[in-house]
């Protein structure tokens with residue numbers, strides 16, 4: 003009988019009755035053929051591959067990460083509670099040693115959801131990886147976590163949530179933001195002044211093939227992970243780099259995804275995007291599962307695979323080598339860059355416009371950070387949407403120093419509730435979420 | 441009148457049922473080396489004074505095919521397998537003559553790589569040279585499109601006795617299970633056929649022209665004629681017989697756990713509103729994971745004759761059986777001896793039991809009487825803990841829709857039904873240790889044979905429609921039809937029920953009392969670009985497992 007080398011957990015939640023709308027890429031049919039392939043291959047009969055039923059996350063789990071307007075129920079459907087719950091189930095199974103690693107094959111995805119949530123962006127409402135990570139930190143005392151986002155789109159939501167967190171390394175590999183939604187994720191986006199270098203972006207040129215992806219993993223991601231020494235590696239396993247994906251322009255393959263999975267050796271993978279539901283997803287997911295389980299994936303090949311058509315041009319190869327070199331340099335010099343950034347006046351403040359493409363909402367944020375040598379720093383966000391909602395969000399980081407903690411409390415207590423629909427304090431030191439309303 | 445016969449590992453139980461209830465019951469010892477003689481002797485005894493013309497049918501459950509599989513006494517067959525991309529099909533090798541060939545079909549049933557005639561011909565010649573008579577053919581996704589299995593079969597025509605095609609054996613996905621199931625069908629085919637032909641012939645010689653039905657693992661029966669082509673369905677029917685013998689006594693609205701306590705094992709199953717719960721995948725037998733439709737059962741190595749030891753300060757019951765109980769001349773203390781010592785039963789030699797319990801009691805540091813009480817209670821607790829585990833596993837089964845997650849239906853039995861040899865002796869203790877009401881199934885010692893006799897004819901139809909490709913298809917039924925683009929879920933449901941009705945009647949069901957139901961009902965819009973290009977529909981319909989209509993009152997009279 004077949005046996006997995008690494009005991010691997012799977013949560014499969016295809017949400018066969020949930021769609022953003024009937025013809026949206028994020029629709030009922032998305033994982034149908036993947037499920038057919040997984041069942042036909044008999045993966046769940048393999049000894050050492052264990053399927054778990056997803057749990058539901060609670061609003062407290064969501065409010066550990068997000069500020070939702072007006073509240074989590076309003077911006078989430080049942081399906082979001084289950085998909086975040088699926089990731090959480092896998093996370094727990096790994097932490098408790100029930101499995102060595104795990105893959106949450108769930109939808110809807112989450113990596114475009116930022117800390118403040120007015121609605122859906124890039125098909126995402128809440129960040130399912132972040133909800134899982136903070137739950138694991140709370141329940142199992144995990145400290146250092148690395149997230150490697152291999153979705154074709156920049157994981158701007160995850161980047162936003164961990165922008166100021168020096169204990170979470172976020173590396174996103176994606177199609178160059180000048181050519182694809184959400185238009186961000188450039189190498190000079192390195193994290194906030196208290197956490198320079200724990201955000202890293204590797205934008206790849208359109209038409210990058212297996213060769214280019216695996217080069218970036220080998221020459222940029224793996225050495226940096228080696229330095230950072232995370233206790234947990236999470237892979238945001240988007241599958242839209244596939245050559246047949248309808249909304250992107252890359253040339254990655256099912257075999258390449260399996261190879262990447264083997265090299266990265268993540269503890270937990272969470273499905274993100276991927277919309278070539280017939281020609282790619284069934285084979286990519288098969289490859290990822292076999293690779294995680296330490297099994298032979300050499301026979302996994304999509305029907306339309308044609309190596310000649312997918313060969314990478316020399317200019318793409320050169321560009322990728324340069325970007326990887328640049329990112330490595332940023333990482334190696336992160337201390338010096340941090341000193342430089344923090345010397346700039348006003349570095350603790352930023353103002354941004356955020357567009358929720360899925361729901362058509364415009365948000366304006368003014369963010370203030372307590373510069374700190376000892377912790378991630380107290381964070382205050384004044385957020386207004388064109389729907390007329392205004393929020394004051396105050397965040398106390400998990401390992402906050404006393405100064406930052408009292409600074410945050412002061413912001414929270416002194417806020418003029420008449421000016422805001424919601425004043426909320428997310429205190430990670432006590433794991434509480436407190437609200438004052440106007 | 442109906443004859444129900446259940447041949448088990450140690451006994452064959454046979455009953456004669458009439459309108460007034462059980463008219464006669466007989467137990468004969470099983471001769472594992474001559475099941476044929478066992479069956480004949482049981483039938484001879486039960487019908488000794490009966491006019492054969494009054495018997496409407498005989499329903500049999502035997503360990504014939506199960507034993508052949510477990511003891512690995514299967515005749516050589518040939519397997520031809522085409523996998524295409526995915527896990528290497530060589531890793532699913534079932535037997536010596538197992539050939540992997542090229543060819544592949546994708547998840548929507550589209551041909552990706554054709555079958556090469558020359559490659560099939562080469563395998564055919566090799567199998568012929570090896571003296572192979574029966575062949576199984578399985579291709580990946582043949583339940584989405586059987587064309588390649590059919591193509592391979594055409595190239596084999598005339599060269600073998602019988603060819604088994606994967607898509608005809610189950611409409612479910614799972615390429616490895618389809619390989620295993622097809623192989624088992626091909627392998628047990630000659631054994632099953634020869635055995636029942638012999639039974640039929642002997643009965644005819646006695647002037648009995650009685651239809652023979654065979655019990656299946658899903659708790660339903662099928663006509664002998666229909667079982668010939670699908671003999672693997674009849675494996676593992678023993679546990680199903682007991683469950684069917686219990687269902688009349690489960691709550692009409694509620695859940696019950698059935699426990700068949702035997703000598704070596706205790707088999708458990710679940711009834712929901714008097715309908716047995718089915719396994720979503722299929723029987724697992726002797727390490728073989730199959731697509732054979734079956735009741736969800738859980739078997740544990742704890743029974744009346746389980747060996748009891750005291751090791752490292754802990755009592756151990758089972759999973760082995762060293763022989764009969766001490767009280768019946770056996771070598772090791774058993775739970776049955778505990779019952780004898782406690783005076784709960786007066787069958788057997790109590791002195792022998794007491795003597796044999798001496799060492800055990802000494803090790804435990806208590807009197808023989810206390811040791812017996814402890815052994816018995818421990819045995820009951822172990823059985824109940826296993827039952828809890830089984831229920832927890834059922835409730836942990838994943839679901840794939842938001843709706844099912846929200847509904848969150850959980851199985852929570854309030855009743856335990858016990859049957860099997862020592863059933864009444866266990867019932868009281870089990871009730872005192874659990875929160876369930878515990879009842880003993882009437883006629884507990886032959887309830888299995890009654891269950892076999894009263895089981896309905898069951899079957900299932902799986903229908904798959906893809907309106908973009910304009911096809912509706914029921915793999916097991918050899919049914920394929922072109923459909924309009926407007927074809928939808930309702931049409932598919934009707935089509936599946938029509939097919940099911942025909943199939944059930946052909947296999948022996950009573951056309952006037954068919955209880956059919958839809959058990960899977962999924963429809964997906966297929967969207968390419970921003971336009972809906974078709975519908976993907978998956979329907980599953982079954983005859984609900986249960987008791988035959990005309991004998992419902994009989995079950996009532998068994999109380």
Ligand SMILES: [Zn+2]
Pocket residue numbers: 153154155240242274275276
């Ligand atoms: Zn994406």
Ligand SMILES: [Zn+2]
Pocket residue numbers: 374375376377378379380402403404405406407
């Ligand atoms: Zn601080």
